[in-house]
Amino acid sequence: MAQKSKTQSIASHPKWEAVLGLEVHVQLQTQTKIFCRCPNSYGQSPNALTCPTCLGLPGALPVLNEKVVELAAIAGLALGSKVAEFTKFDRKNYFYPDLPKGYQISQFDQPICEGGEVQIQVDGKEKTIRLVRMHLEEDAGKNIHIEGKPQSRVDLNRAGVPLLEIVSEPDLRSPLEAATYMRKLRTTMLYLGVSDCNMEEGSLRCDCNISIRPRGSTELGTRTELKNINSFSFVQSACEYEISRQIQMREAGREIIQETRLYDSVKNETRSMRGKEEAHDYRYFPEPDLTPVTISKEDLNTYKKGLPELPDQAFERLTSDLDLPQYDAEVLTQDPEVLRYFDSCREEIDEPKKISNWIINDVFQRMNEMKVGIGSLGLPPERLVGIIRSVEEKKVSVANGREVLKKMFGNDQPIEKIIEEMGVGMISDDGLIESALAEAMEEHPHVVEDIKNGKDAAKNFLMGQVMKRTRGKANPGQVMKLIQERIL
Amino acid sequence: MSIEITEALISHIATLARLGLSESEIAEIQGHFEKVLHYVEALDKLDTESVDPSIFTNDAINMLEQDSPHAPLGQELALKNGPEVDEDSFLVPRIIAEAGNEAGGGKASP
Incomplete structure (x- = not known):
């Protein structure tokens, strides 16, 4: 909550405006690497x-994976980009131990x-974030720094x-917008099946370009x-920190230096990566080891026809066709597997x-507890429907039904049997309900008086007493009917 | 296309290439650079107004492979030529001063 209010204060800062652009890296979901078949x-x-190719051994030649072109084209079509008829690769030259060739194969001027x-x-308002471009490149290896070792x-x-790599225009104005944009990209890529977007495994990560300018100014800082x-x-906390830092600098009359900074999530601060400035000269040139690529109109049409329902379309379907509240639609469309x-x-x-209701309340609770996707809960859709039906058919109360559901994950016993074993089957037997009601009435004569005097709230109290005596198993409709009959 | 080959330019390129050059080497290389560029300058005499920049040496296009895996080299062979390795990784001089692992994604570009 504190984080949110801080965000809003930056979004509505009287003097300064933040300008953010994101470069989001999405690992594509392929069987093999981009330039070799590892x-x-x-x-x-x-x-x-x-x-030899991905180790960067001399003489090894890269060959482009055709699936990568298809996935990038699909992502482009879904986001309204112009997919190039002709595209090529370039070398981006720099030295780093995770880059064995001494250059990264990327795309420069013809992405x-x-x-x-x-x-x-954001805050109920629609906003369009324009994209500059999307280009293909190879990921680098991973450096693991061992504590205390040279x-x-x-x-x-x-x-x-x-x-x-998906590069946005600097259209974002707050850390919250930046995080929302990244979430939206993730959801879209998941719907398209272009990436698994597993953030813990680094399948989706981003670089943020951040500047501030006096409110009303159109120049970029x-x-x-x-x-x-x-x-x-x-994304949100790093941008928040960096924006505050820049505001403090400017208000103290100091200049912002164009530099790369590293976000430290433990200390929640950004630090300058000194000494890299001079290396920012990549000397791009066309990659001589890879042929250019053309994408035919026929292929594009095929991809276009194959595009799945996208998050915004699903949201529209859920709110308009199925009359679900916006909140429900928003939650259900976050993850295509859930949808x-x-x-x-x-x-x-x-x-x-x-x-x-059942998915958002009960199934999500379990997903959060287990930290797994909906498909790994051991609860096929027809089983969830089974418990919904049991409640509808008054075999079990809603409250007890939710308890029954907790026992159904990873359990394929018939629902009736679980209800029976838990002893929570709904009581629709007039005799049992009547005796519980009689007991409650005897114990609370003033409540009975209140009901006679027309206090509706007292009926609920009595209902609660009957439920308590039947451990929540009494059929509420029947209890209410009996209260009416006995007292009024 | 005459670019002035200064000592500063040579030093910059040497830094980018991670080469340590002495002053006399810089002077020597300055001469080499000038010579090479001068040689290529002959192209300036041609009228290239109507010629598209060539980005590939022949007309080959769309050399692609299917997305089906081949067996990789495997750890042992992969590490075999590493100047310094441990049981499963290449070893390099420490690059980042701060302690701690590079979390989640490494750098895609510096």
Whole structure:
């Protein structure tokens, strides 16, 4: 909460305006790397997934993975970019131990996609964030710095993993907008199946370009660049810190230096990466080892026809066609796996709001506890529909139904049996309910008087007493009917 | 296209290439650079107004491969030529002064 109010204070700072642009790196979901056929897989033994090409051994030649072109074109089409008919690769030259060739194969002046836009919603307002371009490149390896050792380890399994870099215009005005934009990109890429966007594994990360300017000014201030941010909350807190730092500097009459800064999430601060300034001269030139690539109109049409429903379209369907509240639609459309689950439930029972309630409250709670996706809960959609039906058919109360559901994860016993074993089947037997009601009335004669005098709230109290005596199993409709009959 | 080859330019390029050059070497290389550039300057005499920049040496295009994995070299072979290695990784002089691991994603570009 504190974080949010701080964000809003920057968004509505009387004197300064923040200007942010993001470069988001998305690892593409392929079987193999971009320029060699080593497996593209996370979490393997260091350097096990390498070959002469991704090790940068002399004489090894790169060959482009055709799937990478397809995925980038699909991402471009979905975001309204112009997908190039002709595109090529370039060498970006710099030295770093995680880059074995001494250059990264990237795209410079003829990227695969140009333009495009992303719609975001912040504080109820729609905003369009324009894209400059998207280009393909190879990921670098991973340096592992060992505490107290004079050396660093290098693991090249990630070297050559395909990346799509999505560069936005400086259209973002607050850290919250930046985080929202990144979330929207993630959701879109997940819907497209272009990337698994697993942030813990580094499949989605971003660099933020940040500057401030006096409110009302149209010129851009000197920017700093924050590298390698790999969570939504870090995007927000890193930008917040950096904007405050720049405001403090400017208000103290100091200039902002154009530099790359590193965000330290533990200390929540940014630090200058000194000494790299001079190296910012990449001497791009066309990659002589890779042929240019053309993308035909026919291929583009095929990709276009194959585009799945996108987050905004799904949101529209849920709110307009299914009449779900905006909140529900927003939550259900965050993750395509959840949306598919919801849609599977709807094939069995036409109760969108009820399904939504169960998913958002109970299924999500379990997902958060277990830290797994909806598909790994051991609760197929038809089982969730089963418990919804049991409640509808008054075999169990809503409250007890939720307890039953807790026992259903990873358990394929018939629902009736779980209800029976828990002893929470709904009591619709007049005799049992009547005796509980009689007891309650005897114990609370004043409540009975209140009801006679027309106090409706007293009825609920009595209902509560009956529920207590039946451990929540009494059929509430029936209890109310009996209260009416006995007292009024 | 005459670029002035200054000592500062040579030093800058040497830094980018991670080369340590002595003053006399800089002077020597300055001469080499000037010679090479002068040689290429002959191209300036041609009228290239109607010629597209060439980005590839022949007409080959779309040399692509299917996305199906081949067996990688494997850890042992991969590390075999490393000047310094431990049981599973290449070892390099420490690059970042601060302690701690590079979290999640490494750098895609510096």
